[in-house]
Amino acid sequence: MKAQFQPNPQSLLSTFIVFFIIHSIQVGIGIQGFQRIIFFEAKHDAWISVIVAGLFTHIVVMIMIKTLHLYAPTDIYGIHIEVYGKWIGKIVNSIYILYCLWLFVIVLINYIEVMQTWVFPVVPTWLFSISIVLLVIYGVNGGLRVIAGACFFSFILSIWMLGLIGFPIRFTDIHHLLPVMESNITSILKGAHKMTLTIIGFEILYVVYPFLKEREKVTKFAQLGIAGTNLLYLIVMLITITYFSPGQIENTIWPTLSLFKIVKLPFIERTEYVAVSFWLLIILPNLMLYLWAALRGVRRTFEKKTKGIIWLFSFVVILASLFFNTRSKINHFNDLFASIGFYVTFCYPFILFFLALIKKKITSLKEK
Amino acid sequence: MRKKACFWLWTFSILLLCGCAEPRILEEVGLITTYGLDLAKNGSILGTIVELKIDPRAAQDVVILETEAFSIRGIRNNANKKSSKRLASGQLRVIVYGEEFLKQGNTGIAETLTNDPSVSDLTYLAMADGPAREILQVKAIHIPDIGIHLFDLIDQNTKGKVIPSATLQEVLHNHYAVGIEPIMPILRKEGKEGIGFSGVALFKGSKLVGKISTHQSFYLTLIIDKYKGGIKDIEIKSSKFKPRNRRLNKTVASIDSLDSSSDIKLINKEKPEFDINIKLSGRLLEVTSKIDLGNPESIKLIEKAITKSMTKEIEKLIAYCQTKETDIFGLGEIYRSSVKHSKLTDEKWYSMFKEAKVNVNVDFSVKRTGLIE
Numbered sequence: 005m006k007a008q009f010q011p012n013p014q015s016l017l018s019t020f021i022v023f024f025i026i027h028s029i030q031v032g033i034g035i036q037g038f039q040r041i042i043f044f045e046a047k048h049d050a051w052i053s054v055i056v057a058g059l060f061t062h063i064v065v066m067i068m069i070k071t072l073h074l075y076a077p078t079d080i081y082g083i084h085i086e087v088y089g090k091w092i093g094k095i096v097n098s099i100y101i102l103y104c105l106w107l108f109v110i111v112l113i114n115y116i117e118v119m120q121t122w123v124f125p126v127v128p129t130w131l132f133s134i135s136i137v138l139l140v141i142y143g144v145n146g147g148l149r150v151i152a153g154a155c156f157f158s159f160i161l162s163i164w165m166l167g168l169i170g171f172p173i174r175f176t177d178i179h180h181l182l183p184v185m186e187s188n189i190t191s192i193l194k195g196a197h198k199m200t201l202t203i204i205g206f207e208i209l210y211v212v213y214p215f216l217k218e219r220e221k222v223t224k225f226a227q228l229g230i231a232g233t234n235l236l237y238l239i240v241m242l243i244t245i246t247y248f249s250p251g252q253i254e255n256t257i258w259p260t261l262s263l264f265k266i267v268k269l270p271f272i273e274r275t276e277y278v279a280v281s282f283w284l285l286i287i288l289p290n291l292m293l294y295l296w297a298a299l300r301g302v303r304r305t306f307e308k309k310t311k312g313i314i315w316l317f318s319f320v321v322i323l324a325s326l327f328f329n330t331r332s333k334i335n336h337f338n339d340l341f342a343s344i345g346f347y348v349t350f351c352y353p354f355i356l357f358f359l360a361l362i363k364k365k366i367t368s369l370k371e372k
Numbered sequence: 373m374r375k376k377a378c379f380w381l382w383t384f385s386i387l388l389l390c391g392c393a394e395p396r397i398l399e400e401v402g403l404i405t406t407y408g409l410d411l412a413k414n415g416s417i418l419g420t421i422v423e424l425k426i427d428p429r430a431a432q433d434v435v436i437l438e439t440e441a442f443s444i445r446g447i448r449n450n451a452n453k454k455s456s457k458r459l460a461s462g463q464l465r466v467i468v469y470g471e472e473f474l475k476q477g478n479t480g481i482a483e484t485l486t487n488d489p490s491v492s493d494l495t496y497l498a499m500a501d502g503p504a505r506e507i508l509q510v511k512a513i514h515i516p517d518i519g520i521h522l523f524d525l526i527d528q529n530t531k532g533k534v535i536p537s538a539t540l541q542e543v544l545h546n547h548y549a550v551g552i553e554p555i556m557p558i559l560r561k562e563g564k565e566g567i568g569f570s571g572v573a574l575f576k577g578s579k580l581v582g583k584i585s586t587h588q589s590f591y592l593t594l595i596i597d598k599y600k601g602g603i604k605d606i607e608i609k610s611s612k613f614k615p616r617n618r619r620l621n622k623t624v625a626s627i628d629s630l631d632s633s634s635d636i637k638l639i640n641k642e643k644p645e646f647d648i649n650i651k652l653s654g655r656l657l658e659v660t661s662k663i664d665l666g667n668p669e670s671i672k673l674i675e676k677a678i679t680k681s682m683t684k685e686i687e688k689l690i691a692y693c694q695t696k697e698t699d700i701f702g703l704g705e706i707y708r709s710s711v712k713h714s715k716l717t718d719e720k721w722y723s724m725f726k727e728a729k730v731n732v733n734v735d736f737s738v739k740r741t742g743l744i745e
Contacts, residue, residue, distance in 0.1 A: 250548065252544060
């Protein structure tokens with residue numbers, strides 16, 4: 005295969021769409037309950053952890069775009085082949101494909117668990133996973149342009165939920181945030197580390213990049229997308245800390261959804277039911293992008309048609325979702341993923357950048 | 373092509389056949405609007421459930437069920453045996469606890485309630501003066517549905533700031549927080565047919581330790597909340613005013629359109645000392661003594677007298693809470709948020725609060741005196 009990839013002009017996307025892609029892939033299941041995990045580490049300074057993690061994400065995205073610029077137009081699969089050579093490159097690509105599928109399973113099982121605890125306690129897991137996966141396959145078959153559309157609409161259609169977050173504000177107490185910086189630096193950094201599972205997803209840029217029209221503008225919109233997500237997380241975190249008392253946060257599995265419990269509209273008494281069901285719209289682009297990224301990997305690495313592969317992947321994913329059916333199993337699976345995901349998303353881009361830089365220098369020296 | 377169509381047909385028909393969540397049709401569900409929880413003899417919970425049935429043929433659509441069980445879910449389960457409709461707690465509005473039940477302390481009942489996603493965080497909690505079942509068993513012509521009546525009663529008075537707000541979220545918040553204790557309004561059966569508020573219950577952790585009257589709860593609200601409107605009669609004990617009649621040996625001033633704000637400050641970090649500044653203004657509508665309201669001098673005199681009497685009442689309230697070791701004002705929260713690395717725990721704060729010095733400054737001013745000067 006060739007390291008570089010130039011898609012035909014009709015499948016290109018406008019660059020600003022990358023804002024919606026990045027934002028909607030980052031916001032997913034993590035936001036439902038990230039406050040508690042970070043609160044365990046950083047206590048009421050958890051919001052500082054959110055800022056720290058957000059700033060670090062900006063740096064990682066910068067490095068990612070720099071790496072992609074080195075070999076533009078290309079994606080991560082091409083860079084792997086270029087840097088590691090044909091065989092090792094293929095192995096690394098396969099690992100990356102598995103990583104994308106793993107993320108898919110994480111999102112799926114966590115959402116199904118929320119659905120089963122809040123709204124439908126007796127509906128079986130397989131029904132949820134099959135119907136959601138069928139929907140995802142439908143989107144992925146439409147190609148990246150359809151998925152990008154889904155991202156756009158998921159953002160636009162779910163923005164009203166931010167307004168509902170305003171309801172709990174009248175019960176908040178600003179004293180919960182004081183005194184600032186009572187936790188030491190180590191626990192704040194530990195809290196930032198725990199943000200991994202929530203903030204992850206922006207590595208999709210590695211795969212989407214060649215499909216964008218104007219490459220010089222990618223930095224601007226990608227960083228904007230990250231900034232939007234960070235702002236959202238910061239707002240949610242601040243409201244959670246001021247609304248709940250410390251003991252409550254530590255005991256609530258999904259504080260964001262519990263925030264909705266206080267919302268009472270004249271025509272809907274219990275808004276959290278709507279919110280939980282509506283969350284499918286937020287999850288959907290997430291799942292589509294991960295499956296699409298995995299399929300891209302197969303096509304780029306093995307140069308195969310992906311028609312049959314998509315069914316194989318879906319089958320594996322559904323099977324996996326059936327296996328993780330209790331809270332403790334899902335928790336364990338999440339933790340395992342968070343520890344690996346941290347290295348893949350936040351450390352690996354730096355390594356890849358330096359390897360790609362060295363490789364480029366060597367090739368240019370050889371040519372001379 | 374046909375094969376493919378066949379495949380899809382099968383997949384979707386299977387999905388449709390199995391895709392039925394448990395339906396809850398309104399006519400087949402009994403809505404629990406109120407729970408009453410008491411201590412039963414053998415240590416189990418005596419639950420009283422007010423159920424709202426939707427049945428057009430029934431003359432009365434409210435059913436009161438009583439059962440005993442060891443858990444709160446058990447109460448619902450057992451009550452189901454006596455009900456013609458399946459009980460659901462999605463419309464739960466009020467939970468009334470019996471006094472004995474709360475006296476025994478650590479019950480964990482409120483915590484288990486939030487575990488259920490169908491219970492709203494805006495559910496009101498209240499304590500009964502005596503057993504809760506007596507409140508729920510009140511039968512009167514003017515109360516067609518005791519559940520809705522209790523909800524409206526609490527809702528109206530909470531919004532009017534007559535009693536402090538005690539929703540599930542607020543009680544749990546204060547229960548889990550260090551340095552602030554939960555409170556609940558007390559409901560009392562009045563005569564045969566009436567229900568009214570008789571005060572506010574004070575807790576230490578989840579244990580009932582004291583009660584204050586509705587009169588005192590006004591001062592509690594002054595400290596922890598803001599007034600915008602509201603009426604209050606204030607007693608003045610001063611020799612400068614002559615009572616209107618001989619039977620009344622004190623003067624009462626009636627103030628309405630109350631407007632208040634409070635500010636609590638920690639002024640000594642080593643030995644906790646707080647300043648509570650309360651700013652209050654209102655219309656003076658009635659004074660039970662002969663006094664010339666047109667005279668600025670006498671208005672000042674009244675302001676001074678009211679300030680003095682209020683300060684005294686608030687000091688009394690705080691002293692009472694200190695003897696009961698229950699910090700319902702949230703002074704501990706303020707201490708924790710102003711002292712770095714205080715590592716405050718509940719136990720630590722109970723003893724610190726007892727020793728804490730609290731200075732009360734009330735600033736009362738009469739805005740106007742109604743239509744007549």
